[in-house]
Amino acid sequence: MIKGLRPLLRRSTYSGALFAYGAVLASLPLLSFALLPALAWRSAPEGVQVVVVVVVWAALIGFVGLARTTRRVLVVSARRLLSVALPDPVAGPVADPGPVRTAARAPDAPPLPAAPSRRDRWRTPLWLLLHVALGWTGALASGVLLFAALTLPGGWLDAELGLSLFGRSVRVDGGWQSWVAALGCLLLAAAVCAVVTKALRWSAPRLLGPSAAERLALAAERERRLAERNRLAHELHDSIGHTLTTTTIQAAVAGEVLSADPVAARAALRSIEESARAALEDLDYVLGVLREREAETAPTRTLADLPELFDRLRHAGAVVEPELSGDLARVRGTLSRAAYRILQEGLTNAMRHGADGPIQVRVAAAPDSLELGVVNPTGDAARTRRGPGTFPTSGHGLPGLAERVRLLHGEIDAGPDGPGHWRLAVRLPVRVSP
Numbered sequence: 001m002i003k004g005l006r007p008l009l010r011r012s013t014y015s016g017a018l019f020a021y022g023a024v025l026a027s028l029p030l031l032s033f034a035l036l037p038a039l040a041w042r043s044a045p046e047g048v049q050v051v052v053v054v055v056v057w058a059a060l061i062g063f064v065g066l067a068r069t070t071r072r073v074l075v076v077s078a079r080r081l082l083s084v085a086l087p088d089p090v091a092g093p094v095a096d097p098g099p100v101r102t103a104a105r106a107p108d109a110p111p112l113p114a115a116p117s118r119r120d121r122w123r124t125p126l127w128l129l130l131h132v133a134l135g136w137t138g139a140l141a142s143g144v145l146l147f148a149a150l151t152l153p154g155g156w157l158d159a160e161l162g163l164s165l166f167g168r169s170v171r172v173d174g175g176w177q178s179w180v181a182a183l184g185c186l187l188l189a190a191a192v193c194a195v196v197t198k199a200l201r202w203s204a205p206r207l208l209g210p211s212a213a214e215r216l217a218l219a220a221e222r223e224r225r226l227a228e229r230n231r232l233a234h235e236l237h238d239s240i241g242h243t244l245t246t247t248t249i250q251a252a253v254a255g256e257v258l259s260a261d262p263v264a265a266r267a268a269l270r271s272i273e274e275s276a277r278a279a280l281e282d283l284d285y286v287l288g289v290l291r292e293r294e295a296e297t298a299p300t301r302t303l304a305d306l307p308e309l310f311d312r313l314r315h316a317g318a319v320v321e322p323e324l325s326g327d328l329a330r331v332r333g334t335l336s337r338a339a340y341r342i343l344q345e346g347l348t349n350a351m352r353h354g355a356d357g358p359i360q361v362r363v364a365a366a367p368d369s370l371e372l373g374v375v376n377p378t379g380d381a382a383r384t385r386r387g388p389g390t391f392p393t394s395g396h397g398l399p400g401l402a403e404r405v406r407l408l409h410g411e412i413d414a415g416p417d418g419p420g421h422w423r424l425a426v427r428l429p430v431r432v433s434p
Contacts, residue, residue: 007198008190012083016197017142019081023128023135030060061132065125074128075208082197084204087218127207131200138196145189152182230403244279245348246316247272271315302336303328303363309344310361318351319358326365335430338408339363339372345401346374346424354378354422365430372426375417401426 007013034057038049064070068089075086210218254268278301306328310320331339343361350359357377364371398414401424405412410428417423 007194017193020135023132062125065128142189142192145185149182149185152178322361350376370428374424
């Protein structure tokens with residue numbers, strides 16, 4: 001008994017009823033237009049006039065429901081007043097991708113949504129018609145019951161209640177029976193509100209919720225955002241991680257030679273400044289994208305910037321032995337930027353975890369492939385200029401490299417290379433620009 005009364009005591013029940021009854025007020029202006037055909041056709045029978053008014057009224061309500069703005073307003077109102085979880089409608093029409101757009105899509109791009117069906121387009125007008133019908137039914141029923149609950153006690157306004165059921169009649173015209181009848185009318189009015197609210201809550205996700213095409217579009221948008229965030233995470237790991245590694249080593253070098261070799265110390269400090277400025281550019285771009293503000297031009301570092309990268313490592317005390325072959329200038333775009341990041345991460349790992357000794361870097365551009373390689377010495381003795389345990393392993397470097405290479409349909413091999421050496425080898429398919 002008490003469990004059955006719980007919906008009558010919830011505030012959400014009456015906020016939902018208020019949402020339903022709001023449709024009554026919103027539909028009144030349309031009712032005035034629907035009366036015009038009946039007024040113009042006075043010779044028609046009364047029943048025909050009523051049918052014409054109802055049909056025209058329903059058509060006008062359905063037409064209003066076709067507007068995207070109407071659906072947005074209904075979704076926001078249903079979320080707040082019905083407490084129904086509804087996502088925002090997809091902005092703009094969900095168009096058919098067509099053969100041209102399909103052919104232009106990248107292999108790893110999320111699937112494009114299909115065109116909305118005719119049934120999907122009529123879901124909002126259908127829900128709006130149901131909303132108005134429930135609003136009028138609930139408003140009339142609860143209004144009559146509330147009026148009876150207010151006038152029956154003590155026979156106020158000479159009110160009396162008569163019921164006839166299966167040949168038996170009951171009349172209430174005063175005394176304690178009128179108070180019981182008034183309480184019953186009040187409970188029935190609350191029950192009408194609960195039924196109307198429950199009906200709207202049940203229908204809202206089915207008619208106002210996303211269609212199959214919209215769900216596909218939302219999933220594609222979530223996948224695109226996730227891919228973008230993963231890409232930004234790779235950028236931060238590669239750029240900021242490399243900068244922190246080199247600047248830490250360069251600061252240690254500058255501190256050691258500050259008195260004995262001021263020129264070398266100043267060179268190390270200049271290198272720290274340049275590395276920090278480049279890292280700040282990367283960080284500012286990534287934070288701008290994460291905050292969803294207007295994106296500035298992304299920092300572009302390509303294979304053409306490898307000499308600057310090697311110089312920063314040399315200022316940190318590393319011995320870099322590059323071996324560059326092929327026309328690297330012909331490798332452009334995404335592939336060149338990704339190759340730079342791969343080499344940057346490989347060199348960062350060599351600085352962090354390798355032993356003293358030369359770091360061999362190999363870049364070979366062929367007509368159909370781009371080969372990258374980093375070989376560094378390993379051993380128990382860490383670099384003396386940075387001290388042991390300064391750079392703990394995060395576990396994200398090699399998995400991030402493998403993911404980047406996979407997206408480029410390349411091959412990666414990382415592991416020991418004979419006694420005392422570690423080798424990173426990457427092969428990427430390439431289309432050389434003419």
